[in-house]
Amino acid sequence: MKPAEFAAVAASMLFTVPVSAQIAAKGPVVYGHHHLIVTSIDAHKKFWVDTLGGVPARLGTSAVNVIALPNVLIVLTPGRPAGGTKGTTVNHVGFGVPNLRAMLDRIKSNGFPIITRAELPSQYDVKDDIGLVPDTNTSVAFVMAPDETKVEFVESKTMSGPIALHHVHFAAPDVMAMRDWYVKTFGAKPGMRGSFVAADLPGVNLTFSPAPAPVVGTRGRSLDHVGFEIQNLEAFVKAAEAAGVRLDRGYTRAAQYGDLGIAFLTDPWGTYIELNEGLTAVR
Numbered sequence: 001m002k003p004a005e006f007a008a009v010a011a012s013m014l015f016t017v018p019v020s021a022q023i024a025a026k027g028p029v030v031y032g033h034h035h036l037i038v039t040s041i042d043a044h045k046k047f048w049v050d051t052l053g054g055v056p057a058r059l060g061t062s063a064v065n066v067i068a069l070p071n072v073l074i075v076l077t078p079g080r081p082a083g084g085t086k087g088t089t090v091n092h093v094g095f096g097v098p099n100l101r102a103m104l105d106r107i108k109s110n111g112f113p114i115i116t117r118a119e120l121p122s123q124y125d126v127k128d129d130i131g132l133v134p135d136t137n138t139s140v141a142f143v144m145a146p147d148e149t150k151v152e153f154v155e156s157k158t159m160s161g162p163i164a165l166h167h168v169h170f171a172a173p174d175v176m177a178m179r180d181w182y183v184k185t186f187g188a189k190p191g192m193r194g195s196f197v198a199a200d201l202p203g204v205n206l207t208f209s210p211a212p213a214p215v216v217g218t219r220g221r222s223l224d225h226v227g228f229e230i231q232n233l234e235a236f237v238k239a240a241e242a243a244g245v246r247l248d249r250g251y252t253r254a255a256q257y258g259d260l261g262i263a264f265l266t267d268p269w270g271t272y273i274e275l276n277e278g279l280t281a282v283r
Contacts, residue, residue, distance in 0.1 A: 023229060023280045025071050025203025029186045029236075031165060032229035032279045033073040034093055036149060036222055037081040041065055043146040048074050051110045052095070052163055057282050060258030066282060069095070070164035071203035073227075073282060081222040084148020088218045089171055089271045090226060091209070092142070092150035096166040100139050100155035103163075104129055107143050116141045119150070136194060147222040165204055167193065168226060171211040173269055179208045181267060185245065186228060201228075217270020225264075225272035233261040233277035240265070248272075258282070 023032065038044045045067070048054040054067040054074060065076040085092055097103045104114060114129040119142040124131045131140050139155040154166050172178040175197050182188045188199035188206055199206045218225055230236050237251045249264040261277030 023071055023073065023203070025201075027202035028231045029188075030202045030229050031072060031168070031204035032227040032276050033075050033274070034223060035075045035077065035225045035227060035274065036147070037079040037220070037224045038076050038147055038222070039078075039080060040146060041076055041078060044074075044076050046110060047112060047145045051107055051112065059279075059282050060254075060256050060260065062256045064257070068282065070161055072165040073279065075227075077224070081147050081224070082220045083222070084144075085150045085218075085221065085223045086148065087213075087215060088221050088223070089211075089215050089267070089269045090168060090218050090223055091171040092152050092169050093165075093223070094152040094154055094167040094169060094207075096154050096156040096159055096164050097162065098155070098157055098159040100130055100141055100153055101128075103153055104141055104143075113144045114141060115144050115150075118142075133194060138194070149222045167198075167205040167207045169207045169209065170271070171215045172208040173211050173215065175208045175210055178267075178269060179206075182206055185240065185267075215269070217266065217272060219266070219270070219272040225274050227274040227276055227279070229276050229279050230261075231277065233263065233275055237263050237275065 023030065048067045049056065052069065054069045057066045057068040059066050067074040108114060116129050116131050117126045120126060120131045123134055129141055133140060141153050143151050145151050170178060179190060179197050179199055183190050183199050186201060188201050190199050192198055193205050193207050197208045234251050241247060245265060247263055247265050251263045254260045254262055258278060260279060263275040265273050267273060
């Protein structure tokens with residue numbers, strides 16, 4: 001095998017994610033999926049599959065486009081989003097990688113813009129598209145995926161795999177109230193992520209930052225909604241309603257999606273949320 005051929009095979013092996021690796025996190029509530037409205041399925045597959053190493057997957061007998069990455073599924077629905085993630089209650093989503101430089105080189109070679117300097121405050125040092133978080137050894141970078149879908153990458157050298165879900169970053173009109181709502185509703189464990197107010201669920205950190213300007217809900221934008229996988233969803237929905245949570249769509253089951261349990265709600269600030277039971281069975 002020629003050196004160039006070997007390098008190509010090695011890169012493919014490095015960034016290919018086994019389908020069995022998705023949503024490995026366990027618990028009564030774990031993060032499930034990012035659901036995107038996309039103008040081009042092919043453009044998004046170039047980002048999530050060809051660049052990040054995601055694996056196309058199936059959801060029951062449906063023709064829904066699903067991409068598996070560790071601890072998260074990316075669900076793609078064709079359409080015309082009203083705008084990107086910036087300006088909504090979910091500013092961006094984040095992934096951990098063991099080698100940030102290698103990931104950014106791959107992203108750049110595939111033609112996606114790196115926007116680290118524009119997205120970080122001036123007190124962050126940025127060199128060669130990588131920002132260093134002040135008073136830490138954490139390196140981060142921001143990339144704009146298709147349809148103005150903002151994605152952050154956080155370097156974690158001790159990771160055992162090539163990539164994994166890291167966080168969902170909310171733009172909060174009221175940081176503490178928003179964090180407390182996710183703690184109460186989903187049982188997330190409150191804490192901090194560096195200087196950020198945060199809460200943890202198995203496999204994901206929910207990060208909350210003050211919104212610098214008024215924000216809108218996610219519905220109809222490139223990241224239309226976020227999804228949580230919930231054990232005994234029917235009972236969870238009944239308890240949530242009894243606690244005063246208003247559902248946009250009550251509990252149902254969808255045979256075409258592998259007998260998937262489904263419900264929808266919107267958080268008090270406009271984040272559209274899907275609740276599932278059975279999404280972990282996607283293949």
